[in-house]
Amino acid sequence: MALSGLEIYKHLPKTNCKKCGLPTCLAFAMALAGKKTSLDKCPDITDEGKSALDAASAPPMATIEIGTGDNKVEVGGETVLFRHEKTFFHETAIAVKVSDNLQKDEIAARVKQIEELKFERVGMQVQVNLIALSCDSGDAQKYADVIKEITLSSKLPLVLMSENAQVLEEALKVCAETKPLIYAATEENHEKMQSLAKQYNCPLVVKAADLEALATLSQKITSAGLTNLVLEPSPGDIGSRLKDFTKIRRLSLKKNYRPMGFPVISIIGGKDPMEQVVEAALSITKYTDILVIDNVKPEEILPLVTLRQNIYTDPQKPIMMEPMLYEVGTPNENSPVIVTTNFSLTFFTVQPEIEGSKIPAYLLITDSDGLSVLTAWAAEKFTAEIIADAMKKAELEKKVSHKKIIIPGYVAVLSAKLKEESGWEVMVGPKEASALPKYLKESWQ
């Protein structure tokens, strides 16, 4: 159980030295109880106090790493139930399933399809993260051979899916250094599975028929010294899975219940592709950390990675573009100059409309801390002075032979002041980006 602030306080040095960044030891104790700081911030804590407080300072949900190098995936480590309370840290890792029963060329083609599931959205690359290789053949040698082939053509980390410890032992002999996720330890096989996970230092999925059995099994495995776990409650239908996932998240974050303090995995497969997409979307929203699906078509994956990106961006940090002068098409000295803010969605709404107009232009992006036009204007982060300063820094006078700048219609009120600050003629563009092509054709050309 989590310790209260006062219980933590008893184990602190009580010198109020402020080295931890807080004014008193009591303030530090309260912050530690609320998971808002970590024990290592107090340099003067005794070994005795440290061990007494380990339980309170440990994160409520473990962070688990799968894979190595640039493609390494981290899941778990969450601290809040709802994104608006703070942020979510590690987005749901999406794994696409491959069966070892496929022919060699079919496996190669499927892996290639998985590798190509990469998309660019609001300036960021989004993609699937893992390959889940299911041992449907039951043949350990065949499974190990397929792993060798896959690791030659893909660097995506693997989920090794078999409940047969012998199969997994052969598999780990050929790929343990890539740190795959082992799926799965059950009540029947957990001793063999946990010793494999320990020997090869790989994370392990623990599955059980219900939450009580899952907690008991998780406790058994952690007391054997393994802490790199992922939980899978009974598969059931989507409704019962969401209930179980919510209970696990609440037990770990609100009750600090250690057996449930791990990320969760959801296996969705063998259904109609669209049904899988719907279930996968629901699972991403609550609270799946690793999702295994059969879908491999871009049109089925794109909605999932888009939803995931929307949920897992930090609500306190808007997605921003670098403030600078962008060229859309190949502008020349007669091209229009359009100014807007550095909120990513604004940029990626305006830029394609200019492209669509077939009129090359300069797009001047100012630093508005990632706020959209009206919000930035209201917060005084998109003012005439800021725009004039950005125009000067971009050396617009060297780029174009005219002195006209187009501002968003929503901030028409800035026209006179901007003219005064910059000495340029200010043209008021449309309020909506979708009206830009018509505006440029009619008002610029």
Ligand code: SF4
């Ligand atoms: S650093 Fe430690 S001893 Fe100093 S005020 Fe913070 S908690 Fe107290």
